[in-house]
Amino acid sequence: MVKKRAITILTKLLDLKDVKVVGQRLHAGVGIILQTESMKSCSLCPQCGTKSEKLHQNHRYIIKDLPWGEKPVFLEINRRQFKCNKCQKPFSEDLDFVRKKRTYTKRLAQKIIQDVLSNDIHSVASKGIVTTEEIERMLKDASEATHNSKPSQLKRLGIDEIALVKGKGHYCAVFIDLDTSKLLAILNGRTKEIIKEALIAWGYEVLDQIEEVSIDLWQGYKNIVTKLMPNAQVVADRFHVMTQINKELDTQRKKERRNVEELIKKAKSAEDKAEYKIILSGLKNSKYSLLQNEDNLNESQTSKLLQVKEVSPILKAMHHFKEKVRKIFNHTDDWYAGVFKLGMWLSRAKKYFPHSNNTIIRWFDEIIAYFDHGTTSGAVEGVNNKLKLIKRSGYGFRNFDNFRVRCLLNWV
Structure with a gap:
């Protein structure tokens, strides 16, 4: 009994x-x-x-x-x-x-996978419950459920990339649902062929319902979206536009510093050398003050910005136009007003930002599309930051598939 x-x-x-x-x-x-x-x-x-x-x-x-x-x-x-x-x-x-x-049971596999998401394979295996081979088998089983999954109710898609190995040129394309900030897919490469194949696998029923796609300023992404998603508006991410402008501003900063350093070397009089050193002092350590949003500068950074403007009229003008275009993006919520303001900016800033000016003209329609709904890749950057953390803690993975599964399971 x-x-x-x-x-x-x-x-x-x-x-x-x-x-x-x-x-x-x-x-x-x-x-x-x-x-x-x-x-x-x-x-x-x-x-x-x-x-x-x-x-x-x-x-x-x-x-x-x-x-x-x-x-x-x-x-x-x-x-x-x-x-x-x-x-x-x-x-x-x-x-x-x-x-x-x-x-092992399915529920044990689920528990182990959750442990792996916050640790790594070797530390979980060291507890003695399962082996590293069993953990990799669990991840492979989980990949079968995620590999052929298709997004539902997807309206706004973000496409970006992440370096699998920093400095080695190996990049992975990532797809993000901008409305839910959910990782939809991570691909072992970023070529047009790989991206196209992954999107086609979703089926045209999914692709036809996508209304907006946010991308960086790469023509390859634009061509793919235009061909596969006829109902989608391509939106050039405003933050990548600002990156282009900041890059050109920083290039000019470096150029002016090199020129002043050369003038100091060639200066024949003490007066000239002292004058050039004052200019150089104003240019030194000025990168953050010039490139960061002016509203976010602290007192010492603001002081450095004023110092730069005093010694370099060109950098002063470029900083003004950089801040002007940032405010256009931040404070314009009407497509017509956006076209007018950005057009005026292009005509006035062309002298100082020739490369950015040409880029914006080539991508004008896609950049202006931002003013319709304010769609950006901000969610994509947030997901990318989390993927980088997973990558750093995922040294126990032996292949890309396990890394991909671990990434996707974080958003299940």
């Missing part, structure tokens, strides 16, 4: 649907082993769907389950083999809690 009651309690503690505990034993140094049986008396033939109760043979083996406290738990399960009355072929029953040819 006591034994029957204990078995009932163990079955409730195990908490697996249609599974009962029929025996248990405790092995020192190993853990708890629970002998289980299915409560179902039949199974469905995977070939024809016929219900069969004709038992062909038993197949018992041991798998790992979630531990109970500090005690490891193992299940001795019986994956019975039935014979179909219609097909006359034997088949193994499906067990909801464990995949075929796996040495």
Whole structure:
């Protein structure tokens, strides 16, 4: 009577649907082993769907389950083999809690994957519950569910890239749902062929419903979106436009500093050298003050900015136009006004920003599209920052697929 009651309690503690505990034993140094049986008396033939109760043979083996406290738990399960009355072929029953040819339960795999997301493979494996090979198998199983998944209700898409190995030229393209800030896909490369193949795999039903796509200033992205998403408006990310402008401003800063340093070397009089040194002092350590948003500067940075403007009329003018275009993006919420203001900026800033001017003209329609709904790749940059953290902590992964799965599982 006591034994029957204990078995009932163990079955409730195990908490697996249609599974009962029929025996248990405790092995020192190993853990708890629970002998289980299915409560179902039949199974469905995977070939024809016929219900069969004709038992062909038993197949018992041991798998790992979630531990109970500090005690490891193992299940001795019986994956019975039935014979179909219609097909006359034997088949193994499906067990909801464990995949075929796996040495662990599905719920243990889910727990291990969650641990890996916040740590790395080796540290999780060091706990002794599962091996590194089992963890990689769990990730591979999880990848099957994510690899062929298609986004639903996707309206605004962001396309960007992340360096897989910094400085090595290996980049991965990433797709982001801008409305949910969810990572949709990470690709092992950023070529047009790879990106096109991944998008086509979603199907034209998904692509046709996309209304906006935010991209950086790469023509390849634009060509792909135009071809595959006929209903989507391409939006050039405003932050990449500002990056282009800041890059040209910084190039001029470096140029002026080099010129002044050369003048100091060639100066023949002490007066000239002293004058050039004052200019050089104003240019030194001025990068942040020039490139950062003026509203975010502290007192010392503001002082440095004023110093730069005093010694360099060109940098003063370029900083003015840089701030002007930033305010256009920040304070214009009307397409018509955006066209007018940006057009005026182009005519006045051309002298100081010739390269940025040409870029904006080439991408004018896509840049102006920002003023319709204020769509940017801000969410993409947030996701990219998280991907970089995952990359740094994911040194236990042996291949890109495991890294991709780990990234995608963070947004499941």
